[in-house]
Amino acid sequence: MNTQEYITSGILEDYALGLLGPQETKEVECLSSIYPEIQEHLRQLEGALDRYAQAKAVQPKPELRGNILAAIDQLPPKRQQNETPIVPLVTQEAKIRSIRPYQWAAAASVVLALACLALYFSTRQTQQETLAQLEQIKSENEQLADNYQAIRSATRVELKGLETKDPEALVTLFWNKQSQEVRIEVNQLPATAADKQYQLWALVDGNPVDLGVFDLVNGLQVMKNIPKAQAFAITLEKKGGSPAPTLSEMYVLGNV
């Protein structure tokens, strides 16, 4: 990892002020134990804050001293450690074994370093995932705002199902006459075979004009622009569309 970047990220300042959550606190303590340059910077920050706190000292009331020392005096005495030091018997076997603690220490420090880095990267990953989600939400939001702007001033045309096909079929079309943009929302259309696609047409002075093919998906779909139209219709065509509509395969129709 790039320790310089970590130092300048500001996380050490947050740590020194006690502003981090438990995971990041652990991360800082872990990383500073394996990277001397991180530890050095952290010590300088803490030293600065130490002196700042000392410069802002406030003398407590003198009588408090006796009370606090008395309270500590009443605490049960601590269990003394190493009261009787155990002198190890130095034998040949012990000498051989005495190498082992170093090996353990070396292995333990490798494990610690790996654990620190794992912690660091998992925190970063969570942050990056959150950022990626945020980006996705942003772009969806922009898309929504775009759609909203486009249809706010658009003419709304309902394309209704023909009796010959599916009378329940319904497609809502938004046509912005100024920008010429056309968007459709499929409310209800029969599912298609894999080699077929629906195609949108504008009827301009009696002639059909291709506005593109589309699939059955949720939400608004942007079609080709058209400056002028009296009606819109949708036919089922071969995949990729046809140059002219197959009138017997017309599903919906709506007048402007």
Add this chain to the structure above:
Amino acid sequence: MMMEPAQSEQSLVQALKAGNKAAIARLYDSYSAALYGIISRIVVSENLAEEALQDTFVKIWNNIESYDAGKGTLFTWMRRIAHNTSIDMLRQKDRQPSGMTLDGNEGHIDAQFQNSIAVDTIGVRHLLERLRPEYQQVIDMLYFQGYTQQEVSDELSIPLGTVKTRTRAALNDLRKLFATIIVLLLILSWLS
């Protein structure tokens, strides 16, 4: 009060770890004012602040085994205990951070504060005047008054990003200021 020399700090820690009760009196004399400075800014009520100071020393006494000199100075460790104890006390008593109820108490704190200036801190106090006021304000709110960065942002009506930038810049300036004074003290001690 300046930092204890490393040597005597080490022997103090050893005595504390050995359960020597005379050592806690030495510790109290050396650090109670600095710790109480932190506590009394976070917990404004005098009774509670005194209670928090006692809790802090009891915790220091009970947990001294867990202090690791390799991870930082004794004072860093102790002021963290004082800070956490004060914040816990605020939360327990369901009180607001002191900054929100500071009106009227400021004079009281400052009076105490002025009384407590030891001769050897005057140099440091002068140095602090060189820290930009808006930096001091952010550090004081975050560290001494128990605010979160979001609360500082709301209280001062500045964006959260600015609070973060100021926090970092303030601590780094502080770090550099103290690095400067250490160099100056060294030069002075060579000259004399």
